[in-house]
Amino acid sequence: MELTLRPWAMRDANELRPLLDDPEVRTWTRALAPRDWIRSQAVEGRHGFAVVRDGALAGHVALKMPRPFEWEIGYWIAAHARRQGLASWAVDEATRWGFAEFAMSEVALIHNVDNLGSCGVARRCGYLLAEELPPSAGYPLPGHRHVRTLA
Ligand SMILES: CC(C)(COP(=O)(O)OP(=O)(O)OC[C@H]1O[C@@H](n2cnc3c(N)ncnc32)[C@H](O)[C@@H]1OP(=O)(O)O)[C@@H](O)C(=O)NCCC(=O)NCCS
Numbered sequence: 001m002e003l004t005l006r007p008w009a010m011r012d013a014n015e016l017r018p019l020l021d022d023p024e025v026r027t028w029t030r031a032l033a034p035r036d037w038i039r040s041q042a043v044e045g046r047h048g049f050a051v052v053r054d055g056a057l058a059g060h061v062a063l064k065m066p067r068p069f070e071w072e073i074g075y076w077i078a079a080h081a082r083r084q085g086l087a088s089w090a091v092d093e094a095t096r097w098g099f100a101e102f103a104m105s106e107v108a109l110i111h112n113v114d115n116l117g118s119c120g121v122a123r124r125c126g127y128l129l130a131e132e133l134p135p136s137a138g139y140p141l142p143g144h145r146h147v148r149t150l151a
Helices: 010-020 023-028 034-042 086-101 116-124
Strands: 003-007 046-053 056-067 070-077 106-112 128-133 143-149
Touching: 003 086, 010 023, 010 034, 010 056, 023 070, 034 046, 046 086, 056 086, 070 086, 086 106, 086 116, 106 116, 116 143
Parallel strands: 070 106
Antiparallel strands: 003 046, 046 056, 056 070, 106 143, 128 143
């Protein structure tokens, strides 16, 4: 199995369409047409990458800076590729890339308490639970804020 991260490209639009239509993915990403979604991944303060397995799109990971100097990681994996370690691999790769590339001392990973998969990804990638968050806009349930610091 060959796994790579690479920037999104317009040629990905057709293959991306059914992945964006997955209701679990839709919950956590902006409802945009594939080409607009791809454009939205390469804007200031956001570095989005396609997760590619053996040449096929399998997911997405993005390092973003929602507020100045505050980094956060986001991700989703295609339904057919879940529970196979892909999110853990992609989040770890993107985190290490960010530490090497930017003056970044910590990255946050935030998820709803019922998202056990995300809690598992955080555990496997060295994102320690930093605080429990009350419900807020975009996060209807209480949440977990995990943090990984530069080793
Ligand atoms: C959450 C998500 C990214 C996990 O991706 P994944 O590739 O399946 O995760 P991994 O295979 O790397 O699993 C990491 C750990 O979480 C566990 N896990 C994954 N999905 C799980 C689930 N649904 N329930 C319980 N545990 C789960 C795995 O068993 C693994 O634990 P382990 O180290 O003890 O074996 C994926 O389910 C997804 O894309 N969901 C929809 C979008 C989403 O929720 N994005 C995140 C928003 S915060």
